[in-house]
Amino acid sequence: MRILVGEGSCGIAAGAGKVYDALSEKINSQSLDVKLSVTGCVGMCYLEPIVDIYLDNGELTRLVKVDEKAVDSIIEYIKTDDIEKVKKLIVSDEDKEFLNKQTRIALRHCGVINPEKIDEYIADDGYKALTKVLTSLSPEQVIDEIKKSGLAGRGGAGFPTWFKWDAARKSKGEEKYLICNADEGDPGAFMDRAVIESDPHNLIEGMLIGAYAIGAHEAIVYVRAEYPLAILRLKEAIRQSNERGYLGKNILGTDFSRVMRIKAGAGAFVCGEETALIESLEGQRGMPRLKPPFPAESGYWHKPSNINNVETYANVAWIINNGGEAFASMGTQDSKGTKVFALTGKIKRGGLVEIPMGKTLHDVIFDIGGGIRDGKKFKAVQMGGPSGGCIPAELDDTLIDYKKLGATGAIMGSGGMVVMDDSTCMVNMAKFFLDFTTKESCGKCIHCRIGTKRMMEILDRITKGEGKEGDIELLEELCISIKDGALCGLGQTAPNPVLTTLKYFRDEYEAHIKEKKCPAGECTSLLTYSIDAEKCKGCTLCSKKCPVDAISGAVKSVHIIDIEKCIKCGNCMAVCKFGAVRCS
Numbered sequence: 001m002r003i004l005v006g007e008g009s010c011g012i013a014a015g016a017g018k019v020y021d022a023l024s025e026k027i028n029s030q031s032l033d034v035k036l037s038v039t040g041c042v043g044m045c046y047l048e049p050i051v052d053i054y055l056d057n058g059e060l061t062r063l064v065k066v067d068e069k070a071v072d073s074i075i076e077y078i079k080t081d082d083i084e085k086v087k088k089l090i091v092s093d094e095d096k097e098f099l100n101k102q103t104r105i106a107l108r109h110c111g112v113i114n115p116e117k118i119d120e121y122i123a124d125d126g127y128k129a130l131t132k133v134l135t136s137l138s139p140e141q142v143i144d145e146i147k148k149s150g151l152a153g154r155g156g157a158g159f160p161t162w163f164k165w166d167a168a169r170k171s172k173g174e175e176k177y178l179i180c181n182a183d184e185g186d187p188g189a190f191m192d193r194a195v196i197e198s199d200p201h202n203l204i205e206g207m208l209i210g211a212y213a214i215g216a217h218e219a220i221v222y223v224r225a226e227y228p229l230a231i232l233r234l235k236e237a238i239r240q241s242n243e244r245g246y247l248g249k250n251i252l253g254t255d256f257s258r259v260m261r262i263k264a265g266a267g268a269f270v271c272g273e274e275t276a277l278i279e280s281l282e283g284q285r286g287m288p289r290l291k292p293p294f295p296a297e298s299g300y301w302h303k304p305s306n307i308n309n310v311e312t313y314a315n316v317a318w319i320i321n322n323g324g325e326a327f328a329s330m331g332t333q334d335s336k337g338t339k340v341f342a343l344t345g346k347i348k349r350g351g352l353v354e355i356p357m358g359k360t361l362h363d364v365i366f367d368i369g370g371g372i373r374d375g376k377k378f379k380a381v382q383m384g385g386p387s388g389g390c391i392p393a394e395l396d397d398t399l400i401d402y403k404k405l406g407a408t409g410a411i412m413g414s415g416g417m418v419v420m421d422d423s424t425c426m427v428n429m430a431k432f433f434l435d436f437t438t439k440e441s442c443g444k445c446i447h448c449r450i451g452t453k454r455m456m457e458i459l460d461r462i463t464k465g466e467g468k469e470g471d472i473e474l475l476e477e478l479c480i481s482i483k484d485g486a487l488c489g490l491g492q493t494a495p496n497p498v499l500t501t502l503k504y505f506r507d508e509y510e511a512h513i514k515e516k517k518c519p520a521g522e523c524t525s526l527l528t529y530s531i532d533a534e535k536c537k538g539c540t541l542c543s544k545k546c547p548v549d550a551i552s553g554a555v556k557s558v559h560i561i562d563i564e565k566c567i568k569c570g571n572c573m574a575v576c577k578f579g580a581v582r583c584s
Contacts (some may be wrong), residue, residue: 040198044113148324384413
């Protein structure tokens with residue numbers, strides 16, 4: 001029998017480490033014939049901690065939301081084979097659909113193998129693709145296979161991977177570099193982190209194949225320092241790969257020799273832009289360079305370089321093993337293969353999702369994600385993080401495809417998918433994302449540095465009820481100017497959340513400006529709390545929960561809210577059992 005405890009960052013945060021320690025103590029003290037191990041994130045983040053029990057015949061029993069108190073029941077199940085002992089913990093058929101409706105390539109090992117054990121990766125076809133490449137394929141043949149697959153860069157732009165590899169290979173110079181962009185900075189995005197934490201050898205193998213294809217002598221993973229577990233496991237995977245002959249000199253007995261190292265970035269969002277990343281790698285402040293020349297011609301230390309993100313490299317070994325045509329058979333005419341998304345927000349089942357391109361937003365949000373939680377109504381989904389845009393509920397039949405998403409005003413991005421319900425103010429949501437990009441601007445160009453600041457000032461005024469006629473038109477003018485004049489992708493896409501919310505939710509902007517009302521009831525400056533005299537029973541619960549003593553009234557008499565004292569925290573409405581508290 002084998003037990004796996006999910007110890008990705010999400011599992012550890014939910015208490016998986018304590019569950020593992022408790023299981024280990026019980027198994028050892030009772031000398032049970034059980035192999036206890038850890039694994040990464042299977043993607044069902046909303047059900048963590050997760051414990052998978054594999055019987056000797058391979059049958060899986062998945063237990064969810066496990067805590068230390070449940071360990072005794074798990075031990076009893078192991079000893080007696082009585083499923084009733086853990087019945088309350090077994091994943092439901094409904095939750096099984098979260099994974100059953102996915103197609104996993106980049107995530108195929110996540111939550112399945114121990115990321116700290118190279119032998120488990122090798123046992124599941126690990127390094128098979130690298131062996132095939134080094135023994136039977138030329139660099140040109142590798143690039144041709146990637147071309148057949150139609151694999152586009154999964155970092156956001158969707159640029160053909162083969163084209164970048166081919167350009168770097170054909171660039172003059174013996175000294176070349178292959179770089180992995182793991183600087184995942186979008187709010188709500190955690191795809192790359194999960195892949196590195198759960199399957200680091202898959203990243204290494206994909207990068208080695210890429211290095212062979214372009215002729216790079218060194219591979220570098222640029223990962224944000226806020227991912228300590230990912231860095232720890234990647235370091236261990238690199239050590240094991242060197243030890244077993246998959247990295248270093250004369251890999252697998254061939255004349256192919258490559259080294260790999262990690263660079264921990266300081267967490268600047270702009271370093272997700274490839275030339276800003278290169279500047280940071282060189283020890284400079286992360287600021288974008290003018291293009292051309294492109295990195296394939298003049299990149300790291302002004303040498304030919306190729307940069308792809310984690311998910312892109314995570315597909316490479318599968319493509320080599322299964323053929324480019326197999327990957328291209330999934331998806332649409334313009335977007336091939338699968339795509340990983342971090343599904344978050346007001347969703348019932350949030351976590352990591354990998355689906356073939358060509359599925360609809362509805363497929364992901366409702367069939368996989370289970371729809372909107374707390375009985376709320378689906379309102380919009382933010383695609384592509386701060387660089388993306390908000391797609392309204394009426395467009396949930398939009399295909400997940402680079403062109404189709406782009407036509408809505410949003411972008412695929414790296415894969416962030418933040419779901420919003422009808423309690424979300426779209427003006428405030430645009431302000432949230434713009435605030436992020438304003439603070440993350442490197443300041444190199446005036447349009448981004450100053451333009452986003454002016455837009456933030458306008459949005460701030462609008463959400464405080466101080467908006468005025470002409471603000472919407474001024475926002476639109478600033479958006480166009482910034483998109484046209486900014487130097488890099490951060491500035492060029494920063495206006496997207498504002499533009500899309502203006503396009504689809506213009507009435508909310510107008511309500512804030514003309515009526516001084518927030519239709520979603522989220523902008524506190526525009527809210528007024530009052531008590532309905534006919535419904536109030538004088539139970540005093542609202543006054544007891546008011547943190548500033550703004551509610552007065554005797555027991556069994558109508559209570560009154562002092563508007564001058566009220567800080568609009570909403571506690572009174574949340575605790576009132578009679579629906580007497582109103583917000584307008």
